[in-house]
Amino acid sequence: MASENIIEVQNVTINFEGKIALSSLSFSVKKGERIALIGPSGAGKTTLLNTIATFIKPDEGQILIDELGSSELDDRKKLSRKIGMIRQQFDLVHQLPVVHNVLAGKLGQWGFFKSLWSLIFPQEKSLALRALERVGLKDKLYEKTANLSGGEQQRVALARLLVQSPEIILADEPVASLDPARAEDVLSMLTKLVIEENQTLITSLHSVEYAKKYFTRIIALRDGAVFFDLPVDEIQAENLASLYQLKEHM
């Protein structure tokens, strides 16, 4: 019987030059869950997201995506359909018009020549336009990306994800560089799109308030291990106090 878990993290350990970043970490994720990863600085949130994205190979343990191991996800096209990533700095090419950045979502799935050609003559422009419409930026198709505000740039990154249309979205502190109003705007849009597309979302966040408001489950990491893993409506003030307090006393 096929597993109903879209992600399985099984006893994953990561060492950086002898220092343990993730320590025999295990949890599973069901399709459609929206998970906020919280925890003190250095707890391992970014390392975990990069490991799920297959950028880092575990020293021990394994991660299965839809029952596929890392060797089966070596195929760039397959991986691009499964996982999309969004970061704090958005990874946009600022000198290019918005349309190119949005269509970059397809690069993993297009062949080499189509990708190259698209840099000169954007291919499947209507795809980019539809995605920009959904994030409220349809007038910005040919605008130079550098001219957009931080919040608008993050919405371009969301449009790029819509074009990529992966099953899983990993977001590493996607609102850390935005003011509170823009952060809420981006998070509510991200979670709305994820729900509409029936995707699975894992986001690292520093704000517990946003974690509770926009996510279904919170996984708290401390020193590379799961400190608690609870549905948002079961989180108590003591859980949070001990998560951050313990770190301070170390």
Ligand SMILES: Nc1ncnc2c1ncn2[C@@H]1O[C@H](COP(=O)(O)OP(=O)(O)OP(=O)(O)O)[C@@H](O)[C@H]1O
């Ligand atoms: N490339 C690397 N080389 C060496 N050590 C690293 C590397 N990347 C991360 N680490 C270490 O691994 C641990 C986990 O780091 P990570 O960036 O995953 O934490 P984090 O929870 O994302 O922190 P923050 O909230 O500050 O972004 C830290 O002790 C960090 O110093």
